Amino acid sequence: MKLSGGEKLARVIFLGTAGSTFSGRNMPPSLLVDGGVLLDCPAACPYVLATMGRLDEVRIILLSHLHPDHSLGVVELLWHLWIRGSGKRVEVVGPRGTRRFFERMLEVLHPEKFETILSHGVFREIGPGDTVGNAKAFEALHTVEALAYRLTVSDRSLCYSGDTSPSEKLVEGFAGCDLLVHEATYPPGMEDAALRDGHSTPVHAATIALRAGARRLALVHLPYARLGDVDEEYLRAARAIFKNTFIPKPFEEVTL
Numbered sequence: 001m002k003l004s005g006g007e008k009l010a011r012v013i014f015l016g017t018a019g020s021t022f023s024g025r026n027m028p029p030s031l032l033v034d035g036g037v038l039l040d041c042p043a044a045c046p047y048v049l050a051t052m053g054r055l056d057e058v059r060i061i062l063l064s065h066l067h068p069d070h071s072l073g074v075v076e077l078l079w080h081l082w083i084r085g086s087g088k089r090v091e092v093v094g095p096r097g098t099r100r101f102f103e104r105m106l107e108v109l110h111p112e113k114f115e116t117i118l119s120h121g122v123f124r125e126i127g128p129g130d131t132v133g134n135a136k137a138f139e140a141l142h143t144v145e146a147l148a149y150r151l152t153v154s155d156r157s158l159c160y161s162g163d164t165s166p167s168e169k170l171v172e173g174f175a176g177c178d179l180l181v182h183e184a185t186y187p188p189g190m191e192d193a194a195l196r197d198g199h200s201t202p203v204h205a206a207t208i209a210l211r212a213g214a215r216r217l218a219l220v221h222l223p224y225a226r227l228g229d230v231d232e233e234y235l236r237a238a239r240a241i242f243k244n245t246f247i248p249k250p251f252e253e254v255t256l
């Protein structure tokens with residue numbers, strides 16, 4: 001399946017940039033890419049897309065892993081498609097166990113109809129090195145099986161780390177990308193704690209961007225709910241290593 005429907009991959013909208021839980025009007029990470037590609041789908045993501053009038057664009061969801069801050073919106077979306085009487089099916093791509101994960105949830109939430117609701121998803125489980133259309137998956141280093149992605153159309157590329165600690169495989173996978181969207185869950189100075197927890201700091205993310213030769217770095221999965229507004233501290237730490245770093249605002253649109 002073509003990810004872009006033959007169109008040029010040009011724009012990315014940051015639907016959410018918060019880490020682990022929502023904060024203010026900001027939900028956990030999710031990106032809508034031209035061509036109906038959604039990278040991660042936290043709770044309320046379908047609602048946010050609906051408020052933008054863009055829910056129907058979504059054709060394929062690439063899940064980095066199955067932690068709730070990245071996946072719960074898939075249940076809402078499948079439910080919505082079923083209730084609405086839509087014949088639409090959305091491709092749901094993720095690591096091993098993805099189909100069973102949503103099947104178990106829907107079995108509990110709606111035992112009589114879970115198979116019908118589930119049928120609105122076309123599930124595909126992939127591993128490191130696998131490609132789906134114009135996306136390639138890489139191994140991420142998290143507390144559960146997790147994937148990073150690289151999306152390429154013509155000469156442009158978008159990479160997304162999901163939740164991860166730094167690794168050589170990611171440096172290779174992200175090599176030369178136009179935009180690297182990387183998590184920075186822990187604040188600068190907490191590098192050891194981040195590594196123990198399968199996460200990164202802005203120092204880690206900037207180092208990966210520098211080593212990979214990325215053109216731009218966007219930091220997401222920031223701990224606003226726990227630490228408040230960390231943008232200034234994060235930018236200072238990251239830009240000392242990789243100058244072309246920014247922190248996207250919710251609904252910010254970036255051209256690749």
Ligand SMILES: [Zn+2]
Binds near residue numbers: 163221
């Ligand atoms: Zn997360």
Ligand SMILES: [Zn+2]
Binds near residue numbers: 065067
């Ligand atoms: Zn996680």
